[in-house]
Amino acid sequence: MSNRLSTARRLTATFALLVPLAIVIILLLIPGVPRWIPTLVLAIAVLGYLWSLWYLGRRTRSWKYAERDEDLLVLRGIMFKRLVIVPYGRMQLVDLAAGPLDRAFGITSLQLHTAAATTDAVIPGLTPDIAAALRDRLASKGEHRAAGL
């Protein structure tokens, strides 16, 4: 995984921090609200933010994938761990997606689809060239092993 993914995720978390900050400011502006309430909200928000900076870093680092002979393995998660095995023969399509923030950071996420909607195989934070190469490799492996439903 590219390190830029952590940075992108942290930036999103920073945007999310704006919401409690706005609440704090509103609370300060309303007369009659005791001062300790906005202070408490601010403290919780800042602590949560610091924790998320640390946690997001760990979580993005936990994301791993492996191309094995017959299937793709995707491993992720710290609190909720998850391992997905997708046989190449079952892949129906491979998606590459990059939002505006992702593009600014030069990362792309790759998603595999099978006939099951519950297949949750996403690999985020790849650099575009690696992602494209992986997609082409997966597509050709899928073709060789294609099977009906």
Add this chain to the structure above:
Amino acid sequence: MSDHDEPATTGVKYQLHPLSPVIATAPVLPGLLIASWFIGGGAAFKYGVAGIPLGMIGILALVAVIFGYQYLNWRKLEYWFDDSGDFRVDSGVIYRNERRLQLSRLQTVDVVSPLIPRLFGMASLRIEVAGAGNSKAVLSFLKQPDADALRREIVGRAAGLGEQAKHVEAPETVIAQVPTEDLGLSLILRSSTVGLLLLTSVVLFVSYLDGGFKGLLLVPVTGGIPILMVAGEFLNLYGFTVATAGDGLRLRRGLLQTQSQTVPPGRVAAVDFIEPLLWRPKGWVRVQITIAGVNSSSDDQKLSEGVLLPVAPWAEAKTIFALVMPGVDLDAIRLESAPQKARWRAPFQFKQLGVGHSEKVLVTRRGWLTRHLSVVPHARTQSVRVEQGPVSRRLGLASMYVDVPPGPVRIRAAFRSAPEARELADAQAYRARQARARDQSTHWANPPTQS
């Protein structure tokens, strides 16, 4: 296709029955009638007696517009079998839609007859092929025998037979019929119904003690929902019949709206035996199935789609299971129970937890109040997952999931020891690969050539 003896040939285009636009318009009439009371009344109020014909003209104009649209829909819809053996439907007035259904990927064919078309002896045909999203075609309406003939031809062609398939009437053998009283009782005894009814009585009791009647406001909700649920399912599943025919399994059901679904062999992606708490004294079980492509489309029929058998004794359920997954002996599969430490995570369902496999299928068991015994053929495994939440991680547990196409069945080997779950996942991926290499269910009537 007004005369069903007429031979269907490849390339010849057909239209739906000419009465279709009339039948399609009919359901809006009651609503318009009610609206006309209000509009007519309003107009009469505003313009005096002269307003009444004015309001009527307005309503008639609206009916004419709807009918005109339905008429164009009918004019523009054509269906035929093309040279490559696909079924084609061209439709649409404003947006043209040319749909091509690959019959080798046929999943189910339904002949549905809602109340009003039924009065006219008409039915609509729903054809589902495998695929994500909207992968079906609906033909509304055909005369009942024509719909049956077309169904036969579609299933026959999908099986690899040629045009003559239409004339081969597959004889039906009824295997199971759900008695009406069993169906009614079973729906009332379902855990969700009983739970809501219990809640209702608690609410009633508390508001009685309390002397207030605010609590009574909840009664229509907690009491009404189960009644509606039971009534809805009862109407839908009434007279449920399972029969075998040469072209697959035929499921018939419905009181007001009748439906007959044909499931060709080898289409079932997963099976779930569901056993609510209060069914156990009776030894009843419900069987639900996932068929790829059927549940992925958003549909008002969704509620009871996927029911293979609404309620039956175990023995009967197993007989029918043997038809959808031939050669699988459930009793011979030994279920491995969960490790002792899983008690901490799942104290109630612990005793039920189990997973096992045979050469062809993976079986999992779970649930406390409502038990689930789920079966998935290795060949239908899409992907495999292992998940572990924070509590499970402390205990060294993990759950293994098998992903199957969207539908009512979820396959989960819950709360195994972490290394075992991982092993199960790898083993399942391996078995899936092996099974897939052998799988040949696309053309089941002929030996597969190229699909």
